Amino acid sequence: MSRLAFMLAGAIIMSVLHGPCVSGWVGAPLSSLSEALELDEGALYEVVVTTFSDDGSPHAAAMGCRFFENASTIILRPHVSSQTARNLSRTRCGVVNVAAPEFIVEAALDLGVVSMSFGVGEAVEAPVLCEAYAAVEFFVVEELRDDVWLQARCRPVAFRFRPRPQRPFSRPASLLVEASVSLSRVEPFLSMNRGEEASRLWLEARALVEEAERLAGGAGVLGSLAGAVRRRLASLEWRISL
Incomplete structure (x- = not known):
């Protein structure tokens, strides 16, 4: 997508979907990512991965991800036939959104129960889930495919989060x-x-x-x-x- 097309798509997305998500975000250095999110090396976390489809619309999918090398590497494994796999292969970027469970369920099945709004990334041309607790923008640096999964090795390039009280475990x-x-x-x-x-x-x-x-x-x-x-x-x- 050209820079002009991306800007126009972003303008349409943000005007239709409640504007840019800037309220409450705190930018943080990538070196603080692992500590800020209290990540365990190699553990599987369920997140919402957001990408742009080829028509410029935001796409959200629930997905497992793992962080390695002090959170300097992210591994994603979408199904090879999924929209996320196609988007990652085409745009080579996306956003890992740390979000409440209800957004993960909605992103997994497109139920139409929980509304989601999107802004545009600061460092990559990808949508950000405005309701997320934290957003990690990334570039795809390597892909490995088999008959079922696309494994994408990704490099984080920007990180921001919202300080807020912890919710009780549900x-x-x-x-x-x-x-x-x-x-x-x-x-x-x-x-x-x-x-x-x-x-x-x-x-x-x-x-x-x-x-x-x-x-x-x-x-x-x-x-x-x-x-x-x-x-x-x-x-x-x-x-x-x-």
Whole structure:
């Protein structure tokens, strides 16, 4: 995308989606990334990765990521057929957004329950989730592909965060994140004629959602998300060989 096209796309995105996300952000040196986010080397974290699609629209996806070498390297592994994989290969950049569980569930399944707004990165031509707690902008430096996954090795180039009180740990939110991750992989595996793997993931998601619904109590955002994930499960059941 040309610089002019990028600027126009960013202007459209930010005017339609609630303006630039500047309020409350604190810029920080990359050397503080690991300490500020209290990262464990090599641990798997679930985040929202944002990229620009080829039409200039922002795309958000829930994804596992790992930080290595004192957070100077990020490893992402989107499915090879995913929009995120295509965007990363084309633009060679993106943003890792550290966000609340409800945004991860929404980004995984596009449920239309939790609204998300986007600004534009400071160092890369990629969208930033305005509701994130922290945003790590990166460039892709290496790609490795197999039949299922694209492994992208990424280099962080900018980091900012919002100081805020910690939220209490939510068991139903955690369960919904795990359910949405499993469920988001069902259709890709079905498209690859890997029905046994798709069925296993669907059953995992169903068990997790049932427990999340029990703990969420049916009210608030978590209750709405649990119901939406349940409906998505039902929409896929006819395609699953149980």
